[in-house]
Amino acid sequence: MIDTRPLIVGAGPAGLRAAITLSDAGLHPVLVDHAPGIGGAVYANLRAQPNLTPKLTREARILRQDFDRVRPRVDLRLSTAFAAFDQTGTALLTGQAGMMFKPRAVIFATGARERIQPRPGWTLAGVSSAGALQIALKTTGTLPLGRLLLAGTGPLLYAIAAQMVAADRPPVAVIETGNPLRHPLMALRLPARVLTEATRYIGQLLLAGVPILSGTDLTRIETRNGALIAHTSRQGRWAEISVDHIGLHDGLARNDFGISAEMTGQTPVFQAGDCRSVLGRWAAEEDGKRAAEQVLHALNATPGRAAIAPDQRFIKTQTLLAKLFARAPALAAPELPDDTVICRCENRSLGDLKQALQTASEQTQTTARTLRLTERFGMGPCQGRQCLDWVAALTPDTTSFADLRGNRWPIKPVRVRDILDAPDFTADPSHQDLK
Amino acid sequence: MQPTDSYDLVIAGAGIIGASVAWHATQRGLRVAVIDAKGPAAAASGASDGAVSVASKRPGLMANLADASLCYAREMAQHNGILKGIFHPRPTFIFARSAPESAALDRLTRMLHDQSLSVSIHQDGAAQTSAISGLGKDITRVIELQGEAHMLGYQATHAYLSAAKCDLFWPRSLEAYEPGPEGVRVFTSAGEMNCAQLVIASGIGTMGLLPNVPMIARSGQLIVSDRGPASEPNLPGPLTSAAYLLDKTANGRGDAGLPVVIDPLRTGQVLIGSTREDHGTERQTDIAIVRRLLHSAVGCLPRLAERRIIRVFAGVRSASLDGLPIVGALPEEPNVICATGFEGDGICLSALIGREIAAHLATGQSSPDLAALTPGRFSSQEAIPA
Amino acid sequence: MSVQTILWNGTPIAFLPGDTIASALSRAGITEFGLRQTALPAAIFCGIGQCQNCLVSIEGIGVAEACLTLCDAEQSVRSLSDHRLTESAHD
The missing domain is CATH 3.50.50.60 (FAD/NAD(P)-binding domain)
Known part of the structure; x- marks a missing residue:
């Protein structure tokens, strides 16, 4: 039998709450995080020594208690990276508890990117x-x-x-x-x-x-x-x-790198929390619950609601915060010296980018593909998570951010040995179907 | 209505073939425009590993053409030639893991000898005697070739296009054309253009435009590693399984093993490829196939197991039904020339094809060497080689 | 309780329970983990495994993010620009 348990990527507030919701509905989700502990970036101390600062908030304690309650039903795989998902419905996890399997639904709860x-x-x-x-x-x-x-x-x-x-x-x-x-x-x-x-x-x-x-x-x-x-x-x-x-x-930005519609094939895929929309930890938890309900709805396991929009309160809060901190666009390109590194992976500078855009404009517009292939922006191991916001800001609007991103797996660099070592449960008849 | 433009030559397709034709044609004084649906090197040219290889070609005509193109590219990389700094000579290592693979190496040896090609065997022996250390135990024999080279498709494309004094338009795709006594009317997504002659070099984009030229899209998956530790010796050249020759030369690979190529980039990264799948979906890469390729690659070079994979992607090659490129004027339409169906060999053949098409356009004379590639061969059934 | 250590390029560095290689090194005042191949320094940057700037070579694990990998007693950790690295690993 084939392992088809639903997969949740990211054990932060959205992922944990999604795991709790799915478990409460009787499913046995696989919850994967490349960090050695649960909590994500915001609750990285969820399992740390009790004497450490800062103290857990009330919300964090409730989240931990709820997760402790369903823990036996969750296949928690820490120090394990979600590496890939393809159009055949196969997911690849690598690292300490790597495996290949065919989740019948996927929730990405990978948190925000720090800009x-x-x-x-x-x-x-x-x-x-x-x-x-x-x-x-x-x-x-x-x-x-x-x-x-x-x-x-x-x-x-x-x-x-x-x-x-x-x-x-x-x-x-x-x-x-x-x-x-x-x-x-x-x-x-x-x-x-x-x-x-x-x-x-x-x-x-x-x-x-x-x-x-x-x-x-x-x-x-x-x-x-x-x-x-x-x-x-x-x-x-x-x-x-x-x-x-x-x-x-x-500031923070949503983190949906590496995930694209072409990769997901027929499998229902949802995003939850800050990777979908940066609204903070309280909204993330609610969004994790919402995504889990959508999974249940898609799998017909229970009647779920087809909620789409996050709670308006969270959006209002973030809009207000953005206004409070508002200022002219941070990257004032003309003020930065040309040797400022833009792409930290490939060591490409603002001058390299300007030159590429200028050379191209003498004849025709430069394409996102050229910025990638020839100029190497977005081609390093971080896959553009650090530079592409800024490359897009400096590039004429015809080059869209979406074109600059390759959206290719692995979602993060993974070792060849780890890819080969991951046991394959996509077709193995001897493997127990756990749910 | 857009104003119409008039050119001696419009080239549809800014891949390496179109770019080479453009540069060679402007060298002959033609007024040239290049259009592309996406931009330079947007398809197979940008997704290729950059191997300029004669050894992997089918013996006979294809090997001769590849060798002629290689020799010409070598010239263009000299002094202040257009390919200087882009075309890099390097050795090629082809290995055998099985009897069928070893037999393929014997056939390669005979071909290089019989056809007096410029590529020669530098060494042929057991894995231990090879210049590459740390080869896997399965490898029984390695041939080191000298004379081949590396040339990244997108770099050559950019070199040709930036040096050519021609007009570039993208995104602008060729939608239809209408040959007439005055030349060719070209209908594009951004209006009409007029030209004396039209070259269609748009790879798989050619498929819808030339219904009488049968082609298939053949996808290949490629894997890119990180740069590796500074201390790790970079491969001096690509490490290619002889099964890859069998795959490409259509001799049937049988039980020879999974074809695999491990190709070093100058950054220290390696490209691991490549599959040949009969579908044209550029976006589809799959985990099971990538695992098989990696398994095979690690068997050949165990130290790859410690490398990190940063990207997997697919490229789509345009292939003809008989495995030969399709180059030449369309039957009944002498002012429309097509150059497609290279199935990954465009990197190697681009120099020669660009020169020959430009010569044909300027003089009306076509090279007898390219006669077998004419698109006219598909017009009559009996002309299709078995 | 005796202090547990990892070996950073051969030098013992103390670590506490829960320490990642990055946190142990930075507590010891080591911020630069060698050079990357682009000649930029390897160092902690994002802290959550996204940026790939803090890669080191860890005994028994291979190349990995210092910010994600927990310390293990007596584990040897080396910078990727350390040329002594692969000679032992590949023969």
Whole structure:
């Protein structure tokens, strides 16, 4: 018999809630995550040591309890990557608990991508996403040695800064491109729990004396005497800050790389949570439940509702937050030097991109295919997750983002040995059909 | 109505063949426009592994044409030639794992000798004596060839198109044409164009346009690895199973084993290919087939097991029913020339085909070497070789 | 309880339960994990396995993301630009 259990990719709030919902309906889902623990990026501490900061929120505790309850019915495969899905309905998982099987439905709950604007020096060691610092803090309770700086824009920056304060490692400063504190009345329209959380973070930062430099750009990073020097600019005034680590964050974006309609064939496939629409962890959980109900509906296991749109409240909140942090397009291309690296995988610069676009425009427009094949944007191991937003922003509008992306598997790089080692349950008669 | 444009030559298809024709034609002073439904190297030329190979061709005419094209491309890579920095000579390694594969190597040896080709055998022996270390135990014999080369299709296409003084239009597809005494009226998705002569080199795009030229779309899946560790020696050239020769030369591969090619890129990445499937779906790649290819590749070069795969993709080649490319003026329509059906051999043959078509366009004389490729061969049943 | 270590390019580095290779190295003040083939430094960037910037070679596992791989006692971990890497692995 063939293994056809439904597959959920990603064990963050959306994936966990989807697994709970499917299990409660009597199914035995396969839940896969390439991280060694459950919780995704937002609840990376769901299984960490109890003494670690930050403490779990009430919602996280409920999620954990619910998942603990259905745990025996879920085939949880951690340290295992979802590698591929093809039009024959075959899914390939690789890593610690890899396998090939034919899930009769798939839910992608792969979370958001952190958007990080290219800046000179952003490829230096010691410069990471702010999210990476947060994960380290949540999973191990520690941060890298030395002075920390956070820069960019968006609400997550303040959450991370506050968590650093709570861990007794306050950042040297938060450099905020936008000016969110300038609109207190607009902020009051945020839902109470968002506002409470935001106020708490800001309060923690003010109490700890962490300067919030709003309306300020981090324009350049260089190394000097073993330290990172952050060059900032505020209304034409320049300053330098010497630190050891810089966490960058310029917002979140949906993460649907590698997934395309051609790949999914006849199998019902749904997206849930931030990979579908970046609405945060509470919305993600609800969306996970919704996706699971759609799976049940598609499989006729129970009458499910065909809900499509996420709750309007979450959309309103995110729209309001976007307004609060609004500023001119972050990547002011003419201001960046040409040697700024745009594609971190293939080491391709802004100058390379400009030259390609200029050469082409003398005769005819450049195509997305040319930007990929000849210029190598989007062709490295991250598959364009880091550069294509910026390449698309700099490219005439005829080159759409969708054309730039290859949407090809593997979804992330996987080792040949892992592909070959994955046991095949797509046709093996000796294998137990678990559900 | 769009204003009409008039050219000596309109070329439909900005793949490597169309680009080579365009450059060669402008060298002869023709006023040329190239149109393409998508853009340069958008189909097979962009999806190819870039092997310029004579050894993999069918003995006889195809091997001779490939060799002539290889010699000409070598010239164009010299001094300040158009292919300088794009055409890279490199050795080729062809191996056998079984008796049928070894027999294929014997046939290859005879072909290279009998046809006095410019590609020669540098070494023929056991795997241990090969210049490539770490070959798998299944490999019993390796032939190292010298004289072949690597040329990425999209790089050659770009080189030709950027050097050609011609007009480029995309996205613009050829929808129909109407030959007349004054030349050819060309109907495109963006209006009408006029030209003295039309070259149709749009690969599988040719299929709908020339109903009397029977073709099939043949898809192939390719696998791309990461760059690997800095310390790992890059392969000096492609490692090709003799089963691949059997597959390509239509001798029937029988129990020879899965054809596999491991082709090094200059970045340190490797391309692992390639299947031949009789469907034209560019988007379809499947896990089971990729696993079989990888299994075969790791059997040949065990260190590949530690590489990471970053991408799997499919390309579609246009193939003719008799396995020969289709090149020449259409019967009854001397001003419409087609150049298609290369089934992956376009990279190797592009230099020669571009030169010969341009010569034909400029002088009206066509090369006797290409006579067997004429599309007219499909007009009468008896002309189709068995 | 004795401190557990991994071997980073041959040098012992202490780790705590739950540490990934990336978190253990960065706690030890090691931010650069060698050079990538493009000459850019290998280092933690995204922290969640997307960017592929922190690849290292791990004994018994192979090339993997330092940010996703948990530490194991006495495990040897090397940077990909370390030329001593493959000589032992491939003979």
